[in-house]
Amino acid sequence: MGWLSRYFKGSSHRxxxxxxxxxxxxxxxxxxxxSSWVIDALSEYGNEDVDRxxxxxxxxxxxxxxxxxxxxxxxxxxxxxxxxxxxxxxAASPPRENGHAFQQAPLLFSSGFRICAGCNTEIGHGRxxxxxxxxxxxxxxxxxxxxxxxxxxxxxxSGKYPYHKxxxxxxxxxxxxxxxxFIPTNMxxxxxxxxxxxxxxxxxxxxxxxxxxxxxxxxxxxxRDAKYVTLDDGRMLCLECLDSAVMDTxxxxxxxxxxxxxxxxxxxxIGQRVPLLFVERQALNEAIEGEKNGHHHLPETRGxxxxxxxxxxxxxxxxxxxxxxxxxxxxTEPCRLTRRCEVTAILILxxxxxxxxxxxxxxxxxxxxxxxxxYRSLSQEVEEGICQVLAxxxxxxxxxxxxxxxxxxxxSSSASTTSKKGxxxxxxxxxxxxxxxxxxxxxxxxxxxxxxxGNRAVLQYGLRRTLDHIKLTGTFPC
Numbered sequence: 303m304g305w306l307s308r309y310f311k312g313s314s315h316r317x318x319x320x321x322x323x324x325x326x327x328x329x330x331x332x333x334x335x336x337s338s339w340v341i342d343a344l345s346e347y348g349n350e351d352v353d354r355x356x357x358x359x360x361x362x363x364x365x366x367x368x369x370x371x372x373x374x375x376x377x378x379x380x381x382x383x384x385x386x387x388x389x390x391x392x393a394a395s396p397p398r399e400n401g402h403a404f405q406q407a408p409l410l411f412s413s414g415f416r417i418c419a420g421c422n423t424e425i426g427h428g429r430x431x432x433x434x435x436x437x438x439x440x441x442x443x444x445x446x447x448x449x450x451x452x453x454x455x456x457x458x459x460s461g462k463y464p465y466h467k468x469x470x471x472x473x474x475x476x477x478x479x480x481x482x483x484f485i486p487t488n489m490x491x492x493x494x495x496x497x498x499x500x501x502x503x504x505x506x507x508x509x510x511x512x513x514x515x516x517x518x519x520x521x522x523x524x525x526r527d528a529k530y531v532t533l534d535d536g537r538m539l540c541l542e543c544l545d546s547a548v549m550d551t552x553x554x555x556x557x558x559x560x561x562x563x564x565x566x567x568x569x570x571x572i573g574q575r576v577p578l579l580f581v582e583r584q585a586l587n588e589a590i591e592g593e594k595n596g597h598h599h600l601p602e603t604r605g606x607x608x609x610x611x612x613x614x615x616x617x618x619x620x621x622x623x624x625x626x627x628x629x630x631x632x633x634t635e636p637c638r639l640t641r642r643c644e645v646t647a648i649l650i651l652x653x654x655x656x657x658x659x660x661x662x663x664x665x666x667x668x669x670x671x672x673x674x675x676x677y678r679s680l681s682q683e684v685e686e687g688i689c690q691v692l693a694x695x696x697x698x699x700x701x702x703x704x705x706x707x708x709x710x711x712x713x714s715s716s717a718s719t720t721s722k723k724g725x726x727x728x729x730x731x732x733x734x735x736x737x738x739x740x741x742x743x744x745x746x747x748x749x750x751x752x753x754x755x756g757n758r759a760v761l762q763y764g765l766r767r768t769l770d771h772i773k774l775t776g777t778f779p780c
Contacts, residue, residue, distance in 0.1 A: 418442050434464065445469050480505040480514055480523050498522060500736045519543040519655050520733060531627045533653050535583040542729050546656040549620030551580045554663075557656060561664050564696055565671065568765065576670050577647040578663075579616040579637060586651055589614055604654065605662035607669035608646040613638045617652050629653075644673040657700060657734050661741075664696040665689045677773055684772060687752020691760055694741050694753065701734045 416425040419434075420442025431438040441451050446463035447470070458470035465473070476485050476493060485506055488494045495504045501522050505514075515524040517540040524530045530538040539547060548554045558578050565572060581589070583602075590603060592612045608614075616637045624630035639646045648666045650659060668689040672680070704727065744750030759768045759778040771779040 420444070434459075434462075447473060476504055478506045478509070479503045480509050480525055482526060499739060500732060517543055518653075519658055520736060529627050531623060532629065534621070534629050534632050537583070537653065539653060543655040543658075543733070545726060546730065547653055548580070548656055548659045549652055550617045551578060553620060554578065554580060554650070554659065557660050558663065561660060561667060561696065564664070564699060565667060570671055572667065572671055572674060574643050574645065574670075574674060576645050576667070577639065579614060579647055579649050580652040581614060581616055581649050582632070582634065583651060585615045585634075586649055589649055604651040604658075605666045606649045607666045607673070608639060608649060609641070609644060609673065610646060611639055611641045612646070614647070614649065620652075645670040655730075655733060657697065657730060658737055660700065661693045661697055661737050665693040668692040675773075680772070680776055682748040683752040683755070684777060685752075686748040687754075687756040687778070688768075688772065690741050690744075690749055690753035691756040691765075694738060694757070697734050697738050697741075701731055701738075704731075 416430060416437045417423070418425050418430070418439045419436035420438050425437055425439060429440060431440055431443050433443070440453070443452050443464065444450060445452055445457075445466045446460075447465055450466070452464060452466060454466065456467055458465045458467050460470065460474060471484065476495060477483065478485050478495070480503075483506075485493050485495045485504065494507060496507055496510065497504050498521060501520065503522055505523055509523055515530050515538040516522065517524070517530060518533075518537040520540060520543055522540055524538065524540070528541065530540050531544050532538060548557065562572065586603060586606060589606055589608060589612055593606070593608065593610055613636050615634045617632065618635045619633040621629045621632040648663065648670065650662055650666070654662070666689075669685070672685065672688075677685075741749075741753055744753065755778050756768070759771075759780075763771070763779050768779060771777070
């Protein structure tokens with residue numbers, strides 16, 4: 303009779319909750335914490351301490367002959383209880399989680415009524431579930447997402463609502479914005495992913511090593527359901543950045559005039575007409591090698607203020623997009639640059655969106671202004687730092703004024719509808735803030751530390767006094 307000493311065991315249920323850890327913009331771990339929720343499947347008369355059931359059964363068996371008529375109904379109830387206990391012991395044991403089975407302590411007989419938390423009616427003597435501090439008809443315990451009964455061993459919760467595990471995963475488990483699949487867990491059971499600042503793009507860490515293309519402008523990864531444009535030098539450009547990309551020198555002239563007016567508004571007019579050329583990556587790298595002096599710490603330089611005489615191959619006519627979203631029919635020609643002043647020309651990498659092109663141009667024009675105004679032998683931190691300050695100021699002016707108003711004159715696309723212009727303006731604003739963030743968070747000594755030192759000086763003393771101090775001492779004012 304020792305087999306009757308076992309208790310009913312409820313089902314084990316896991317509650318998954320998520321919490322993001324890590325620096326915004328590069329690394330994330332979704333920590334799934336779990337707690338146990340138990341559903342008790344009871345017999346018609348509820349859970350009974352098994353030893354008590356044995357005692358009752360034996361006692362009534364001894365009195366059966368003397369009081370057969372009086373105890374007939376009691377015997378019938380005992381036999382039903384014994385059958386229920388036997389069925390429960392023959393049932394499969396509850397599922398285990400992390401090697402541990404969760405079980406509910408046995409309940410004594412209840413003489414009161416049970417009210418279903420789902421339909422608010424009496425449960426009576428039928429089967430019922432006990433979970434979430436309430437009683438339920440089995441058909442009333444339903445998933446908050448699909449409204450179907452939860453009959454699985456395990457269920458998940460969000461707030462006070464239960465879910466099928468599959469429904470919970472569909473709603474709350476993060477999906478990769480690149481492959482559109484659920485982000486897998488790492489070896490420690492945590493959901494680990496990467497994320498980009500401002501764009502809120504989450505992706506599997508594996509995409510950093512599987513050759514997934516990344517936009518050379520906004521740095522977003524190419525989703526599987528989109529197709530980036532491939533430039534002739536191998537760079538990839540997303541369609542949003544392509545929408546305002548500047549492809550050749552003629553297309554950039556309105557932007558060039560806009561930045562000249564920006565400098566004049568700061569009482570920093572550049573007296574000389576500095577030639578502006580749009581070039582491919584190879585031509586820009588060759589020009590850098592031809593410069594005797596220059597500061598180039600970046601992995602990829604996208605602009606250059608020339609001071610030496612060189613022959614540079616410039617883009618004569620913008621290319622077109624052909625099959626497979628590839629740039630075709632690029633026409634270039636050599637251009638001989640002669641030295642007439644301290645600045646020979648400004649070179650800009652083609653194929654970047656208007657705001658990034660303007661940011662680079664504003665930076666290089668500050669180099670030109672410093673040389674034409676006689677600022678000599680500045681340290682790399684001071685010269686690159688103050689040039690970044692001016693590029694940052696120009697971006698600010700574009701974001702405040704609404705750069706979308708000027709996109710139509712320089713965009714590589716043709717006409718657009720009003721709604722498209724509105725969405726383009728929102729993207730441009732986001733893109734401008736992204737480029738500002740890149741300047742502000744640069745970790746290099748020259749471009750990053752130099753910008754932060756120069757920006758503090760300009761905010762405290764103003765641009766004019768800061769420039770005067772640089773010319774006299776070669777340093778930023780403290």
